[in-house]
Amino acid sequence: MDERIHEHAAVLVDWSARIEAGDDVVVSVGEGAHDLAVAVAEALGERGANVVTTYSSEEVQRAYLRAHDGDFELPEHELALYEAADSVLFLGGTRNTAATADVPTATRQDYNRAASEVREARMDTDWVSTVHPTRAMAQQAGMSYEEYADFVYDAVLRDWEELADEMANMKEILDDGSEVRIVKEDTDLTMSIEGRTAVNSAASVAYDSHNLPSGEVFTAPVEDAVEGEVFFDVPMTLEGQRVENVHLTFEGGEVVDFSAGAGEEALAGILDTDEGARRLGELGIGMNRGIDRFTDSILFDEKMGDTIHLAVGRAYGSCLPEGEDGNQSAVHVDMITDMSEDSFIEVDGEVVQRNGTFRWEDGFDG
Amino acid sequence: MDERIHEHAAVLVDWSARIEAGDDVVVSVGEGAHDLAVAVAEALGERGANVVTTYSSEEVQRAYLRAHDGDFELPEHELALYEAADSVLFLGGTRNTAATADVPTATRQDYNRAASEVREARMDTDWVSTVHPTRAMAQQAGMSYEEYADFVYDAVLRDWEELADEMANMKEILDDGSEVRIVKEDTDLTMSIEGRTAVNSAASVAYDSHNLPSGEVFTAPVEDAVEGEVFFDVPMTLEGQRVENVHLTFEGGEVVDFSAGAGEEALAGILDTDEGARRLGELGIGMNRGIDRFTDSILFDEKMGDTIHLAVGRAYGSCLPEGEDGNQSAVHVDMITDMSEDSFIEVDGEVVQRNGTFRWEDGFDG
Structure with missing residues (x-):
């Protein structure tokens, strides 16, 4: 594994989220963020945090939203998870920046409205969003994958x-x-x-x-x-x-x-x-x-x-x-x-x- | 997508887990189970269930367990999630059947002991375990991937x-x-x-x-x-x-x-x-x-x-x-x-x- 992935994880866990032993942490893993998730899990294990990993797949979300009749409910179990969490680490990493292009805006709005308490509970934690470089993001940037990875780590691994x-x-x-x-x-x-x-x-x-x-x-x-x-x-x-x-x-x-x-x-x-x-x-x-x-x-x-x-x-x-x-x-x-x-x-x-x-x-x- | 994946999802959601509108469902997605997760999300959307997807990655779990000093705590946020859930669908699908081979047995036991309330809460739901065919599982079975997929669906898609x-x-x-x-x-x-x-x-x-x-x-x-x-x-x-x-x-x-x-x-x-x-x-x-x-x-x-x-x-x-x-x-x-x-x-x-x-x-x- 690229050593910079471990450095990224350390910056995220220590500088950004200030994780300490005993913290209840949710790690949200994008479809293309597996390697960063492994490095973050290692860092969280070392710090003695408690971890739940969720799967933030755009394709899973698209399938769910398009199949639903739009009469969404508040997901009480998801709310319970975030209300009990100290920190949420969002590891983005899309495999297709257009993966949800065919979800109607109204459906997305209906869902967001029904789940607004979940979003608020998440925002009440020490949350941090970051991204792991993927080929889809390199493509969106008009760059080769290696060049894009260099770009991401130059941006992330600052003093x-x-x-x-x-x-x-x-x-x-x-x-x-x-x-x-x-x-x-x-x-x-x-x-x-x-x-x-x-x-x-x-x-x-x-x-x-x-x-x-x-x-x-x-x-x-x-x-x-x-x-x-x-x-x-x-x-x-x-x-x-x-x-x-x-x-x-x-x-x-x-x-x-x-x-x-x-x-x-x-x-x-x-x-x-x-x-x-x-x-x-x-x-x-x-x-x-x-x-x-x-x-x-x-x-x-x-x-x-x-x-x-x-x-x-x-x-x-x-x-x-x-x-x-x-x-x-x-x-x-x-x-x-x-x-x-x-x-x-x-x-x-x-x-x-x-x-x-x-x-x-x-x-x-x- | 292979039509049998959709049939598998329908059997899982309707026959096995008996999901109904408004149920709070956790879908646990293995590293190689993405396609089944998409089909299950579609089925759950159609039924009007509320969904949280978790990422059950052996590599993430291995990294966490090996890095931890072994003094594990009960993950309260994970407990809250499962206590509020009606059903848990485990979508196995390993990419390496030996992925956790170098996690010491004692570490695993310490973790399981600390998280035993989480396991009990999961077992108190209407839980179902299934698997999505992967190349690693085909290899373990000594079969080609296509042959193994046929084998899995012959076993799952019964009357x-x-x-x-x-x-x-x-x-x-x-x-x-x-x-x-x-x-x-x-x-x-x-x-x-x-x-x-x-x-x-x-x-x-x-x-x-x-x-x-x-x-x-x-x-x-x-x-x-x-x-x-x-x-x-x-x-x-x-x-x-x-x-x-x-x-x-x-x-x-x-x-x-x-x-x-x-x-x-x-x-x-x-x-x-x-x-x-x-x-x-x-x-x-x-x-x-x-x-x-x-x-x-x-x-x-x-x-x-x-x-x-x-x-x-x-x-x-x-x-x-x-x-x-x-x-x-x-x-x-x-x-x-x-x-x-x-x-x-x-x-x-x-x-x-x-x-x-x-x-x-x-x-x-x-």
């Missing part, structure tokens, strides 16, 4: 403590700041972040961060205080459709005009979901320079160094003041733009990043 | 209702009888079954039967009333060792002499486990003629038509009168002998099977 320290600079700037401005080609967007708290998402539950890899600092813009236009030059897949070159115009926090070079219909469908789907729920600043290219996977793309992403839809509670709900929506869709060239980020009128260099870095030209 | 009716004859004979005698080469064994109840094991929880395939009628001999000798001509694998040509001599219910043509050490280890390991816990009569050869898998071998098997060790509670514990032991090891030629079974002095033909069948020569 997380060091990155967390660096990201603390950005968190401090955002926590102290009131207004963020983003400027690049076809982009000049201003938003209020007054009273909001930034999350230093350092791939560890100790940092309120649940993705491995992570490496972003994110906050929630004030939902009615976003003005201007923004262009997203990174392509993405939304509801199975390729969406490219999205351009959004905001007034009073709301998207009042939009266009896309491809996939405009999918974009329109998302913006029309509900009222909150036309307002921002997240501003994220990607700071993981181990991720050096886009691979059409949001887990990686949004953390790429020298990018920012904005999400329409639901805001994360950890960014909001006590008692405030923030932007509410059934969706949370991230869109990414490259900030490595001809661009800058300003906070309260001061440039904090220009052309991909932060102000605390060598070569910064404020 | 179970008809077989249950036929097996009812044998159950009636054993329930009414007091003494069973088995005679063949090197074999003349007499045992009391006075007061014991036979199980018509027709591969359905409705018959108190938890294996698919099944097709045997079994009871529990009175533990101190077995006399004579018995020769087992069917080879088996015990604790990873090949064991062949076992010969046992009983006095007062106890094995007082034993030998084996191969694997005598493994046999001795089992007989020395505890006091009950030298006494019989089960007499079983194989009646599934869809199983036409030995494949070194006890799930199939012991149900083969025109065989009988005897198990040293633990008796099943369903065979015992109210309030009696029957033979107690940490082990239950089945040994099989062919009854298709030069042999007969007598109950209370009357021949009920001779040379593989039951007395209710054409060609019976009492």
Whole structure:
């Protein structure tokens, strides 16, 4: 077995999930994640944790959902499992990124609604999502399998403590700041972040961060205080459709005009979901320079160094003041733009990043 | 997908486990059982059951057990899952029948002891064990994969209702009888079954039967009333060792002499486990003629038509009168002998099977 799989397991168990002896851990194993599951089981055995492994097969889920009449019930046994769990480790690893393409959206929504207590119970644990490289994911990224595996481990096997320290600079700037401005080609967007708290998402539950890899600092813009236009030059897949070159115009926090070079219909469908789907729920600043290219996977793309992403839809509670709900929506869709060239980020009128260099870095030209 | 996989799933869900709408079902998926899991998920979706899939990987379990210091705890979250479940469907399907060969027996025992409440909770559900054919199992059976798949489906896709009716004859004979005698080469064994109840094991929880395939009628001999000798001509694998040509001599219910043509050490280890390991816990009569050869898998071998098997060790509670514990032991090891030629079974002095033909069948020569 590739030694990096064992290193990945150790980062996941120790840095990310902070597993200790006696913890009741659920390990959710994707169809293509077997090898990582073996390495994680070994690490959990060494730490003295108690383990249940579940099988997260898209093909099994597809067969179940398509055969069901849609009148789903809360699965009480699944709820009992997660209510009694301390941690959940999601080991993704799809064998076909389109495996559930023919499950009707309505069926998926009906199921998710019936099982919402299960999802909440899972989110109440120290959960962490990661992925084991598969050929299907390499294909989605347009890469050979070996090259893709190198890419994944470059992103995952960071010095997380060091990155967390660096990201603390950005968190401090955002926590102290009131207004963020983003400027690049076809982009000049201003938003209020007054009273909001930034999350230093350092791939560890100790940092309120649940993705491995992570490496972003994110906050929630004030939902009615976003003005201007923004262009997203990174392509993405939304509801199975390729969406490219999205351009959004905001007034009073709301998207009042939009266009896309491809996939405009999918974009329109998302913006029309509900009222909150036309307002921002997240501003994220990607700071993981181990991720050096886009691979059409949001887990990686949004953390790429020298990018920012904005999400329409639901805001994360950890960014909001006590008692405030923030932007509410059934969706949370991230869109990414490259900030490595001809661009800058300003906070309260001061440039904090220009052309991909932060102000605390060598070569910064404020 | 082979249409027989869907038929297998339907037999499992409807005939064996009797799943109904709203049932909370756990599906335990072996490493090589993915395709059966997909078919079972589809069937469970159609029936309107609620499903959790667990991943029963021998390699994951091996890694966990070997890494652990042996001081295992009861996994409370796993217990919660099974206590809330109505049914558990075990879909075996190993990719390597020796995958856990290097897990120390003591580690396995420590783990089983710590998790015994989980096992009990599972056994309190309507559980059923079956297998999906894999190349590893074909290899163990000395067969090509296609031939082995045919073998599995011949065993599983029976007219179970008809077989249950036929097996009812044998159950009636054993329930009414007091003494069973088995005679063949090197074999003349007499045992009391006075007061014991036979199980018509027709591969359905409705018959108190938890294996698919099944097709045997079994009871529990009175533990101190077995006399004579018995020769087992069917080879088996015990604790990873090949064991062949076992010969046992009983006095007062106890094995007082034993030998084996191969694997005598493994046999001795089992007989020395505890006091009950030298006494019989089960007499079983194989009646599934869809199983036409030995494949070194006890799930199939012991149900083969025109065989009988005897198990040293633990008796099943369903065979015992109210309030009696029957033979107690940490082990239950089945040994099989062919009854298709030069042999007969007598109950209370009357021949009920001779040379593989039951007395209710054409060609019976009492």
